[in-house]
Amino acid sequence: MRPLPQRSVAIFTFLIAFAILHLPRTCLREKRAANHAAPMQVSKQNINKQTRTAEKALQKKIDRYIEEQKWDSAVVFLGKLADLIPDKKKFIEKKIEILLRPAREVTIFNLGEAVNSEYGEYFPVIAVDDNSLFFTARDRPGGYGGEDIWCTIKINGVWQKAFNIGKPLNSAQHEAAVNLSADSTIAFIYGNYSDSYGNGDIYYAELGSDGWGKAKNLGPPINTPFFESDACMSSDGRTMFFVSDRPGVVGEFKPKTEYRHPFYNSDIFVAFKTDSGWSEPINLGETINTVACERGPLFHPDGRTLFFCSSGHPGLGDLDLFVSYRIGDGWTNWTEPKNLGKEINTIHKDWGFSVPLSGDKVYFSSVRDGGFGRSDIYVMHLAEKLTDPVTVVSGKVTDRHGAPIEKVQITWEDLESFKILGVTHSRKNGDYTILLPSGRWYSYTASKDSFIFASKDVDLREDHVANVECDLHLHRPNRDDIALSSALLNVFFDINKSTLRPESRSELDRFLRLLEAHPEWEKIEIGGHTCDLGSQEYNRKLSSERAASVVKYLIKHGISKDRLVSKGYGFEKPLIHGFTEAARKQNRRVEFRVIKLQHRKIE
Numbered sequence: 001m002r003p004l005p006q007r008s009v010a011i012f013t014f015l016i017a018f019a020i021l022h023l024p025r026t027c028l029r030e031k032r033a034a035n036h037a038a039p040m041q042v043s044k045q046n047i048n049k050q051t052r053t054a055e056k057a058l059q060k061k062i063d064r065y066i067e068e069q070k071w072d073s074a075v076v077f078l079g080k081l082a083d084l085i086p087d088k089k090k091f092i093e094k095k096i097e098i099l100l101r102p103a104r105e106v107t108i109f110n111l112g113e114a115v116n117s118e119y120g121e122y123f124p125v126i127a128v129d130d131n132s133l134f135f136t137a138r139d140r141p142g143g144y145g146g147e148d149i150w151c152t153i154k155i156n157g158v159w160q161k162a163f164n165i166g167k168p169l170n171s172a173q174h175e176a177a178v179n180l181s182a183d184s185t186i187a188f189i190y191g192n193y194s195d196s197y198g199n200g201d202i203y204y205a206e207l208g209s210d211g212w213g214k215a216k217n218l219g220p221p222i223n224t225p226f227f228e229s230d231a232c233m234s235s236d237g238r239t240m241f242f243v244s245d246r247p248g249v250v251g252e253f254k255p256k257t258e259y260r261h262p263f264y265n266s267d268i269f270v271a272f273k274t275d276s277g278w279s280e281p282i283n284l285g286e287t288i289n290t291v292a293c294e295r296g297p298l299f300h301p302d303g304r305t306l307f308f309c310s311s312g313h314p315g316l317g318d319l320d321l322f323v324s325y326r327i328g329d330g331w332t333n334w335t336e337p338k339n340l341g342k343e344i345n346t347i348h349k350d351w352g353f354s355v356p357l358s359g360d361k362v363y364f365s366s367v368r369d370g371g372f373g374r375s376d377i378y379v380m381h382l383a384e385k386l387t388d389p390v391t392v393v394s395g396k397v398t399d400r401h402g403a404p405i406e407k408v409q410i411t412w413e414d415l416e417s418f419k420i421l422g423v424t425h426s427r428k429n430g431d432y433t434i435l436l437p438s439g440r441w442y443s444y445t446a447s448k449d450s451f452i453f454a455s456k457d458v459d460l461r462e463d464h465v466a467n468v469e470c471d472l473h474l475h476r477p478n479r480d481d482i483a484l485s486s487a488l489l490n491v492f493f494d495i496n497k498s499t500l501r502p503e504s505r506s507e508l509d510r511f512l513r514l515l516e517a518h519p520e521w522e523k524i525e526i527g528g529h530t531c532d533l534g535s536q537e538y539n540r541k542l543s544s545e546r547a548a549s550v551v552k553y554l555i556k557h558g559i560s561k562d563r564l565v566s567k568g569y570g571f572e573k574p575l576i577h578g579f580t581e582a583a584r585k586q587n588r589r590v591e592f593r594v595i596k597l598q599h600r601k602i603e
Helices: 008-066 071-084 086-100 502-517 536-556 579-585
Strands: 106-111 120-126 132-138 147-155 174-181 186-191 201-208 228-233 237-242 267-274 295-297 305-310 322-324 351-354 361-366 376-381 391-399 411-414 418-424 431-437 442-446 456-461 467-469 486-489 521-529 565-570 587-597
Touching: 008 391, 008 467, 106 174, 120 174, 120 361, 174 267, 186 228, 201 391, 228 295, 237 431, 267 295, 295 351, 361 391, 411 431, 418 431, 431 442, 442 502, 442 521, 456 486, 456 502, 486 502, 502 536, 521 536
Parallel strands: 120 351, 147 174, 174 228, 201 228, 391 467, 521 565
Antiparallel strands: 106 376, 120 132, 132 147, 174 186, 186 201, 228 237, 237 267, 295 305, 305 322, 351 361, 361 376, 391 431, 411 418, 411 442, 442 456, 486 587, 521 587
């Protein structure tokens, strides 16, 4: 082996010496850096821990002051909390705004021991008439196990002893009443029955003469393998609100096993009734829904007010009650939700609530001092209404003999836009109920195969009427009975005019279809009638011209002129004998009468 050159040996020796000389210093710097980083990391962890500890201490004081209704003290400590957690400052400031609102004049009553017990009562559902209340109770004596549905009736203003509604709705599993249809004949239920698609589904049950029927699963697309509950059907029967934690919620979808706040990341969805069932649900959007929990949607019959519970919007507790108002005719555009305030919301879970048609009170469940058990049902009377006025139109559908007719379709529409707004059906006893928000002129029509339809109208554009009672009588055409061969036509004219108003179109189109369906009606008389005001000659002339206007419309739209004849009766055949405005309104009318059938003339 050749020896290294002396120059190479010198360079090699220098490098070794340099490495030996600097190695301890390099290690020392790394060690010092590591020793310096470790205290910084520990210090940061300590700061986070100290912040969380301080946050919990402040929140504990805030909760205590809210429970004691010491709003000013709670505001002071909320301000300190905002300084401690700058990234949540805006959220906390909105909480402060809730506490700084002027106190409202409200009264809150516990429904008492006839309803509440030492066990938990929650999720009240009030009927439209404010006289029947359903609620859910867990493990309450007299139940079937788990959560059961209970009911109480108000008699002379006093709630009677609650009773378990029994089978087939209640079982050893969990069942909860979540809402009622507008006429209180359909109950929507959260259940875990044997045919459930997942972890709880929405069911419905119909009220019959023998009580509630068996619960039926609403099926897809409303129910899924995920959690569905809290169904609320609009008063027109066409829109369904409900809660789900399915994929598509606001924020990242998180399975229940990984997320709880405090009822998982559930959102409010909406679906629409179609000829084939319910449409694919859509999320109400980020104005209503948050990355946390939304529950208990309640869409008021006024058609625009939505109540719901949320843990994601600024509030005082785990779940607070909110109200929002629909903007326009869509379903994803809403006003910013407003917290219902410190008078009703607490630091606990305030959820499951119901608002009667009057809109002047709220039934809700809450954990409060002085209660009977884990949670009780309360009612809060409001100084001002949160909803728009709604008119209840109700009555009975009968035949000419006064016998009730069931399953008669009741359709109501806007007489100015001709838009059909809702559909319902008469019950087994012939009763029907429809709810009409103020601000429109409505027509409602009862129809059933083999019967002549009957129509009425109610004008709510200016005046609000709380209740309208109106029985509807359907006639079945019969060749041998002239009493069944006539009916009123719900058509409109201006005062002292004979020109048909546009609002008459829907009724006349229905009459057109009726005439087309009965070609055996060879000759039909259209008769015009007036009230007593004015001279006999004037009234006969006006009524004759109005009847002629109807005939003209029918001929224009395809009915042979040979089948039609018009006649003016003036005040010769009043429906009501009287001189009140109500009587005069009924006497001003147009009616049709079949006067000749094929091969037979009716005298």
